[in-house]
Amino acid sequence: MKNINRRNFLKKTSLSAAAVSVMPSYLQAGIDRPSQSRYMGDFAAPKLEKVRAAFIGVGARGGGHAKFFAALPNTEVVAICDLYEDLVKQKTDWVKEVSKINRHKNIKQYWGDENQWKVMLKEVKPDVVFIATNWVNHAPMAIESMNHGAHAFVEVPIAVTVQEMWDIVDASERTQKHCMMLENVNYSRDELMFLNMCRQGVIGEVLHGEAAYIHELRFQMEEQQRGTGSWRTHHYAQRNGNLYPTHGLGPVAQYMNLGRGEDNFGSIVSFSTPSMGRAAYAKKNYPSDHKWNQLEYKGGDLNTSIIKTNMGKTVMVQWDETSPRPYSRLNLIQGTKGTLAGFPTRVALEGGVEGLTKDHHSWVQGEQLQALYEKYDHPLYKRLNQAAKGSGHGGMDGIMIYRVVECLQKGLPLDQNVYEGCFWSAVAPLSERSVASGGAPQPFPDFTRGNWKSTEPLAIIS
Numbered sequence: 001m002k003n004i005n006r007r008n009f010l011k012k013t014s015l016s017a018a019a020v021s022v023m024p025s026y027l028q029a030g031i032d033r034p035s036q037s038r039y040m041g042d043f044a045a046p047k048l049e050k051v052r053a054a055f056i057g058v059g060a061r062g063g064g065h066a067k068f069f070a071a072l073p074n075t076e077v078v079a080i081c082d083l084y085e086d087l088v089k090q091k092t093d094w095v096k097e098v099s100k101i102n103r104h105k106n107i108k109q110y111w112g113d114e115n116q117w118k119v120m121l122k123e124v125k126p127d128v129v130f131i132a133t134n135w136v137n138h139a140p141m142a143i144e145s146m147n148h149g150a151h152a153f154v155e156v157p158i159a160v161t162v163q164e165m166w167d168i169v170d171a172s173e174r175t176q177k178h179c180m181m182l183e184n185v186n187y188s189r190d191e192l193m194f195l196n197m198c199r200q201g202v203i204g205e206v207l208h209g210e211a212a213y214i215h216e217l218r219f220q221m222e223e224q225q226r227g228t229g230s231w232r233t234h235h236y237a238q239r240n241g242n243l244y245p246t247h248g249l250g251p252v253a254q255y256m257n258l259g260r261g262e263d264n265f266g267s268i269v270s271f272s273t274p275s276m277g278r279a280a281y282a283k284k285n286y287p288s289d290h291k292w293n294q295l296e297y298k299g300g301d302l303n304t305s306i307i308k309t310n311m312g313k314t315v316m317v318q319w320d321e322t323s324p325r326p327y328s329r330l331n332l333i334q335g336t337k338g339t340l341a342g343f344p345t346r347v348a349l350e351g352g353v354e355g356l357t358k359d360h361h362s363w364v365q366g367e368q369l370q371a372l373y374e375k376y377d378h379p380l381y382k383r384l385n386q387a388a389k390g391s392g393h394g395g396m397d398g399i400m401i402y403r404v405v406e407c408l409q410k411g412l413p414l415d416q417n418v419y420e421g422c423f424w425s426a427v428a429p430l431s432e433r434s435v436a437s438g439g440a441p442q443p444f445p446d447f448t449r450g451n452w453k454s455t456e457p458l459a460i461i462s
Contacts, residue, residue: 055449076103211249246425
């Protein structure tokens, strides 16, 4: 009997070892949490009475964030860094203009060298760093900021590779500093209302979501020396997958409580169309010897991915920044009792919506939606909508920055944790792997190392 048990034990351990050996390296990378690290799912940092912030990259998004941040009570902009002197000086003037008590008068300025941001971190020692740069800089800048004792707030995506995402998680857990991806769409009015309706059980048990970033951006190719198009065009040429998933996926993932107590990301399959639109646009609009006509465009014009969760629920995620079509994030969430959908905003419920529709075969839409806004508008939107007016993307940027500052000053957990930023961003590299393998399923790494099961779903914050 002892020999039989020993043989069974050896067989099982051999199989386990074999399973680990064939496991993709990106899954093996984070199996063990270092002993000195702490899970950050519901982490609340010590209160900051005044939030001292530095900004890296202010050409587009970062400048708007700095301006809105500077107008909030008990904040101080301590440094602004960019490659270009004119941007640093312009955004410094923006910040000073909104300060009614001139509390931002000692702003340190850094420009002109690829490593000036590192000098800034050492000299200024900010409480928080906002990062809005080329995608490939997000991870190293976030990690270095945390290593210097600052909370990091990173534009989307949080990183480009899965290994970088693990490195961000490990740095956050080791330093006990927040690293939040600045997914602004989670603060849009409709997305907040849909979250509120899901939490109230209006559509029953959630089964399926649809998310997208469909935004024709070929005009950015005109930005050839500096600006988004100067570096993003190379991503389109070199990578084939869903390169920008988080604007659509972030809200849907929070409707479904993915990575938060109930369910988590399981695997993804992904397919891309042929790559035609970018090359055709370059050929039509630029000389034959132009640099955009020297690129081999490998990325499909449209990518469609399907995520399967641990519980078997599904999320379709699409990406297209090339085709001539109207903007859409899809923003659909389907449950056992009804469906909420976006672009245009619509609601259908089994048995109809009282006073508006007789059954689920008709949408509540257009002017009829006003009754639903009055009933289900998220309390956070109702509280902060006026304060955020004038900020980017219809106010969603302002609500996001306001909440970041509010959570830091009150010592509250952030609305988006570091793991969510990594799960949502991981769609890009995993979709690339799936496309390259003919659509083969790619498992998601569990950036929480199993702790998602004990993480509270995002509450309806008032």
